[in-house]
Amino acid sequence: MNKMLSQVILVLIFTSVVASQSIIKTLPGFDGDLPFTLETGYIGVGEMDEVQLFYYFIESERNPRLDPLVLWLTGGPGCSALSAIFYEIGPITFNHSNFSWETLPTLILNPYSWTKVANIIFLDAPVGTGFSYAITSEGYKIGDLSSVAQTYEFLRKWLMGHPKFVFHPLYIGGDSYSGITVPMLVQRISNGIEAGDKPLNNIKGFFLGNPFTDGNIDINARLTFAHRNALLSDELYESTVRDCKGEYYTSPDPSNAACVADLEAVKYCLDKIYSPNILEPDCVTYISPKPNISAWNIATSLLENNFIHLLISIRKISESWCRIDNYVLSYIWANDKNTQAALHVREGTVKDWQRCNTSLMDIYYKYEINSSLLYQKNLTKKGYQALIYSGDMDMAVPYVGTQEWIKSLNLTIEDEWRPWFVDGQVAGYVTTYSKNKYSLTYATVKGAGHTAPEYKPEQCLAMVDRWFADYPL
Known part of the structure; x- marks a missing residue:
């Protein structure tokens, strides 16, 4: 055979x-x-x-x-x-x-x-x-x-x-x-x-x-990326590189006052930028000025899940478009009982469908x-x-x-x-x-x-x- x-x-x-x-x-x-x-x-x-x-x-x-x-x-x-x-x-x-x-x-x-x-x-x-x-x-x-x-x-x-x-x-x-x-x-x-x-x-x-x-390579690369795309000045970029010595997104040594000041300035410049696509509006600030986003949760935020119903009510009366508007539709569709029946989802096994389960990301998952x-x-x-x-x-x-x-x-x-x-x-x-x-x-x-x-x-x-x-x- x-x-x-x-x-x-x-x-x-x-x-x-x-x-x-x-x-x-x-x-x-x-x-x-x-x-x-x-x-x-x-x-x-x-x-x-x-x-x-x-x-x-x-x-x-x-x-x-x-x-x-x-x-x-x-x-x-x-x-x-x-x-x-x-x-x-x-x-x-x-x-x-x-x-x-x-x-x-x-x-x-x-x-x-x-x-x-x-x-x-x-x-x-x-x-x-x-x-x-x-x-x-x-x-x-x-x-x-x-x-x-x-x-x-x-x-x-x-x-x-x-x-x-x-x-x-x-x-x-x-x-x-x-x-x-x-x-x-x-x-x-x-x-x-x-x-x-x-x-x-x-x-x-x-x-x-x-x-x-x-983690070190990808997260630290954000500084270079931001500078290349004119989000940071030459002076701030060069100062941060010099003072922080290649570590830009970990907590700096408190005694390194120059690095602390540089990173605060970098944060100020980038805080309202939508990091998944820097060309699009940042809608996180519409709901929560300081969302709790984990280091790994890089394409979504607690905003999307925990505030989804508030988001829906706010976006109804807003004329400006945000990409998260598109995501709202998936919550409405996937949580519908007829949808779950059509997909043959076992009844009662999932309380609320989430596009991205931030509880899993931020609490339960072990990043080994x-x-x-x-x-x-x-x-x-x-x-x-x-x-x-x-x-x-x-x-x-x-x-x-x-x-x-x-x-x-x-x-x-x-x-x-x-x-x-x-x-x-x-x-x-x-x-x-x-x-x-x-x-x-x-x-x-x-x-x-x-x-x-x-x-x-x-x-x-x-x-x-x-x-x-x-x-x-």
Whole structure:
């Protein structure tokens, strides 16, 4: 019996591991049947399956039999897969121009969905994210290491329940805080293949957008980014570099009065800047002048969840637009009982759906890995393909920090820095690196913020489509 046949027999034996799965034909707010295949379900992981991870699987709209398989992990940690589906790379989004406060938000198709070119599993992970839940209170004790272990278990069980996708080229993707967990997961998958874990998979690589990778590098890079974008004067920048000696976002030595004064001046200059995209209005100050934003929670704030109802009432009478207005619709839609019934969410398992669970981020989650750089370095020894992309207007995880840690990988430059184009216009800049059989493509997305596809959907679809096809950007 050849290896492929034995592999198929193995996954057929374990098909029953998917605890529940449903094909969703219609969704509240969408007119007619969905023109794509959507499956939702739960898979139990951990001891006695006490953690129930909820997922959305959308087959490729091009050729599901041949297109790659992607496991997408939204950042946070604790940001729902629905956020990625509605606001980044999924096939549906909200019709913001046709919204009424008296009715459920309506849905329209996204012409730039990444499901045009790939089969994508959108996973609510870690537990406490979206509609994922735990049966016991102990199950909610989660951190970087246990989250990766549970996601790996999820992937193996999902493939067992979907044997026709076992041999598809597999990519692991995500953005923001996924810059920590995705390299860890890829390393775990690689180790599993070497150990003979079943079912085997056909992993080809990974991709990350504005990835939080190393706390010191990424956070300190904000100073350089702010200066390059004329948010800080030459004099203040040079003084801060001189006085603080490379440490700009940790608490300075109180005896270093010059550094303390510099950082106060920097804070004053940047305090009202919307860090996920410096070109857009900062709406946090409309609700709370000094929101409690954790060091890791870089793309959202307590404002969005704890003050969501106040936000709704204020935004009703405001004429100015803020990006957070778009996010309000997801709360209304996902917390509707008809919506949850249509998605086959288990009744009573999640009290309030949140786009990003800040309680998880700020209280319960254990940040065990401050840097995934060692994992990134280890992966250069494998024959994987990597795509790292940065919205170049993001000050939360600035491109300058990403460039710095990529440089530390000591790769060989294969293609020098150059523009890449969509419809004859510069979409960003790209350079490629290699090391033996490992390949890394680094691209900026011009004018995009922290979650690049949210700001530049057409350009980002072109980018990932070319990369999947091993075609130069």
